[in-house]
Amino acid sequence: MAEVTVGVDLGGTKIQAVVVSDRIVVGQSRCATPKTDAGDVMAGIVASIRAALDTAGKGPSDLRAIGIGTPGSVDAATGHVSKASNVPGFMDDVPLGPTVSEAFEGTCVTVDNDVRAAVMGEYRNGAGRPYRNLLGVFVGTGVGGGLILEGELRHGLGNAGEIGHMTVRPGGRRCSCHRLGCLEAYAGRMSIEQAARHHVDTGHKTKLFEIMERKGRDRLTSSVIAEALDQGDRLAIDLIDAAIEALGLALANANNLLDLEAIIVGGGLGDRLGEPFVRRVEQEMAKNLRIPERPPAVLQTELGDLSGAVGATVLAGG
Amino acid sequence: MAEVTVGVDLGGTKIQAVVVSDRIVVGQSRCATPKTDAGDVMAGIVASIRAALDTAGKGPSDLRAIGIGTPGSVDAATGHVSKASNVPGFMDDVPLGPTVSEAFEGTCVTVDNDVRAAVMGEYRNGAGRPYRNLLGVFVGTGVGGGLILEGELRHGLGNAGEIGHMTVRPGGRRCSCHRLGCLEAYAGRMSIEQAARHHVDTGHKTKLFEIMERKGRDRLTSSVIAEALDQGDRLAIDLIDAAIEALGLALANANNLLDLEAIIVGGGLGDRLGEPFVRRVEQEMAKNLRIPERPPAVLQTELGDLSGAVGATVLAGG
Known part of the structure; x- marks a missing residue:
């Protein structure tokens, strides 16, 4: 039964993933952002999501949805990202949403701007409540x-x-x-x-x-x-x-x-x-x-x- | 039958009233803002509304509602105004909404900030459409x-x-x-x-x-x-x-x-x-x-x- 949501914050230095259930963080994982290319960065995101699920005692089959906050220019409709100068390979058009979705058997992936994601986090679950x-x-x-x-x-x-x-x-x-x-x-x-x-x-x-x-x-x-x-x-x-x-x-x-x-x-x-x-x-x-x-x-x-x-x-x- | 709405723009130098029917201006009137006290200013507003209705071939019985944009601090709930330094007597608390409403047999009067009213006018009927x-x-x-x-x-x-x-x-x-x-x-x-x-x-x-x-x-x-x-x-x-x-x-x-x-x-x-x-x-x-x-x-x-x-x-x- 799908019951947890994973959130990923992609940055120039680190990839942070959390697992949330009923608005509570029940697992998390952090790793360095690969310094090579977009393929490796996306593989790093997928690995971070798996590791975070692991710390929550959950697996991919428990996933309801995935959200990713990323720097750069985001096409919310397609989940593609570009112009993120501090993420390797992300200056070009990168199919971030579709690639991560595919790695988790079609789980719905929402991609948005990293700063807006952070504001939303504080508004719903943090100081902005x-x-x-x-x-x-x-x-x-x-x-x-x-x-x-x-x-x-x-x-x-x-x-x-x-x-x-x-x-x-x-x-x-x-x-x-x-x-x-x-x-x-x-x-x-x-x-x-x-x-x-x-x-x-x-x-x-x-x-x-x-x-x-x-x-x-x-x-x-x-x-x-x-x-x-x-x-x-x-x-x-x-x-x-x-x-x-x-x-x-x-x-x-x-x-x-x-x-x-x-x-x-x-x-x-x-x-x-x-x-x-x-x-x-x-x-x-x-x-x-x-x-x-x-x-x-x-x-x-x-x-x-x-x-x-x-x-x-x-x-x-x- | 109530069918027209009157809008008033109260300023330090003039009182401008318009009569609107189906979003079209069908009448208007303008006069100088009295330089004496709040009572005279409100009487001037009432007179402007009557004069504007006149130019539209309408009377008070045709009034659906009245809106007033005013400088100063507005209590939208009560229709009172204060702290309008450039309108005589309007630094003190003035019962603008109730007074104008009474002059038109209880017609509903909405009072709001003059600049916000102007932005709303341009948004709905002007360049902002x-x-x-x-x-x-x-x-x-x-x-x-x-x-x-x-x-x-x-x-x-x-x-x-x-x-x-x-x-x-x-x-x-x-x-x-x-x-x-x-x-x-x-x-x-x-x-x-x-x-x-x-x-x-x-x-x-x-x-x-x-x-x-x-x-x-x-x-x-x-x-x-x-x-x-x-x-x-x-x-x-x-x-x-x-x-x-x-x-x-x-x-x-x-x-x-x-x-x-x-x-x-x-x-x-x-x-x-x-x-x-x-x-x-x-x-x-x-x-x-x-x-x-x-x-x-x-x-x-x-x-x-x-x-x-x-x-x-x-x-x-x-």
Whole structure:
């Protein structure tokens, strides 16, 4: 008898799968994203789903449906994905939904955007449960977002929620999208790393890259940034101050336009820097609110790095 | 037999009433807003409604319902209004809905925000007809806005759509709301006038106030600004350039967040400066879009200064 739903969060570094039954996570599995090609990535997803089912004491015959949250451009009708630059082989058109469905004997597979899946996860099973109008902002490698208005996930023409590309500093830092002054150019981990490298090149001192090497990393991960902050590293402090200022302004602008009940702040950096970071973002936002006496609740995620996988089960009807 | 709906747009300078039958405007009336007290303003509204019915060859017995769009804070449940600083006596609590209802023998009166009424008018009967996801921005004394998402007018917690108070220039010009750098501080007519006076005080030359006096006005109306632009007045050109830049940025930010189908630009200044102004706003917006190859349609209002009154009939179920 079909009774569990599996959700998968496909990322550039990891594949996270969860098994959900009656809205409760009863199993999960995580593995590194293969660095080779799209075929290997899809095989990794199938293996993760099997492993997660295993931890729940379930098998493929217990599967009701599968949901997958993925970066890139998603054709929800066909389950195809493209333009996901950080997943090997996923810049081209990849038949993700059909391939995974076939591996599980035609089980229904729903594919959607990874950030929207995460917002849905927090809305249904996490910090967003008490609210019907909320914005989720995920501060990680980039800055993604998703909107729930009147209890429904908003797609707009397909890309609603892209708060990372609201302009917070006209003429400011160059963003990955090539425009100037986007929120992501200040708050995204990759932009923070670029800014740090630029400052080092121009003679600034920082422990950031020392910490990175000691931790055996090849990039400024959230935990590298967190440790530098703990050590009082001036450059790390300045960069995170700028990120908080940018987030506060963008969230205030979004709230002034939408008059929300709640804003949920997550993502790798948001989760790692945790409550003190979220409170500072809230204070910065408050300065720019149209109606400061009635601010939206500003909350951490409850599901942490499971938001996306749990949300994928919701999108799959689980 | 009840068959027509009346809509009223209450403003600081005029009261506009329309009579609508089967979505067609069949009568209208306009008068100056009394400058005395709330009682006179409400009497003026009642007189406007009677005059509009007259032009349609109808009487009070033909009234199905009345809708009123008003500035200020509206209690939709009771029809009371307060905090409307530009309508005499309307800073205090005014029983607008009940008073007008009583004057028409208990006819149902719906009271809502004037800008939201105008957006509703354009959505149902004007430029917004082909769309289900749109933002209306009304550039007048201040800058107001309203959102239709998935075919429904959004209220949020009561103030959704306040695009005028999105920050476009952190640390920039002081706004009427006391914060710095709001859209309204650059694009609202009153802010433009303040900036012009400040520039004159600091030695700038302009024909703006000469034109104002010649036209017998005591403020820089939209038509004064339009004439100065026509005469190539440098200060007027610079101020409108700044307004367009601010509008382009705010609209791009709103669109990046909401992924809209259309943006409608109206209001006293928007309507007066017309199509060339709207096209320049569109070009400025395009620079800041996340997905420039799929811009929203940017449109003038179709109903012009009747948007609000027609929209009020829609809010009244007409």
